[in-house]
Amino acid sequence: MGAFFVNTTVYGPAQGELAAALSDRSALVSPTVRRCTLILDEACDSQFQEEIISFSAVLSYRFRCPVFSVLVHDDDALFYWLHREGRLVDVYQSNPGVFAPPGMTLSGTAGGNVEVLAESFEVAVTPDLHAALGTPHEHNSKYVCETLRHRDLVAALELPAFSVGLGYSYFKRGDAPGVPTTEFILTAQAPRDSC
Numbered sequence: 001m002g003a004f005f006v007n008t009t010v011y012g013p014a015q016g017e018l019a020a021a022l023s024d025r026s027a028l029v030s031p032t033v034r035r036c037t038l039i040l041d042e043a044c045d046s047q048f049q050e051e052i053i054s055f056s057a058v059l060s061y062r063f064r065c066p067v068f069s070v071l072v073h074d075d076d077a078l079f080y081w082l083h084r085e086g087r088l089v090d091v092y093q094s095n096p097g098v099f100a101p102p103g104m105t106l107s108g109t110a111g112g113n114v115e116v117l118a119e120s121f122e123v124a125v126t127p128d129l130h131a132a133l134g135t136p137h138e139h140n141s142k143y144v145c146e147t148l149r150h151r152d153l154v155a156a157l158e159l160p161a162f163s164v165g166l167g168y169s170y171f172k173r174g175d176a177p178g179v180p181t182t183e184f185i186l187t188a189q190a191p192r193d194s195c
Helices: 015-021 049-063 114-120 127-134 146-157 168-172
Strands: 005-011 027-029 036-041 066-073 077-084 087-093
Touching: 005 049, 005 168, 015 027, 015 036, 015 049, 027 168, 036 168, 049 066, 049 077, 049 087, 066 114, 066 146, 077 114, 077 146, 087 114, 114 127, 127 146
Parallel strands: none
Antiparallel strands: 005 036, 005 066, 027 036, 066 077, 077 087
């Protein structure tokens, strides 16, 4: 079984500001690194895309900043949604065929705007970023495991390295290698007994 996780990176606002804004949710908020703060939200961890998109849009609108949400499903597909000032400006799916109806074959990747993504995080457009978005999910590709694609996106966008493969449920059960867990803020609604 592959990885299942969702995480959201907010570019701009600091950890304390975000934790205060999320006091009505069950979430974990990382330390801010290079203006990036990772949010692990329990409701988003359900992998319901509508919940993730709504959560990201509201945060982006409230703070007038880029918000980048990533979903990895069984290491077979990586989705992302990028919002700026509340607007959805970029969408990506690494493996459109993963949920295709029987008999329908889809290949390649869908969406993903390298320039918009790089501009949102104030990084250069690089060959690594192009490769991370453009390489299809195939059994003989370097992204047969979508957590590896997530790792390369995180590196190319200069997001916190500890965000790779990390979701709310993984963090709560202690499966967060390399993460400064004591530096995460638990929101008012997050259960405190297992952190």
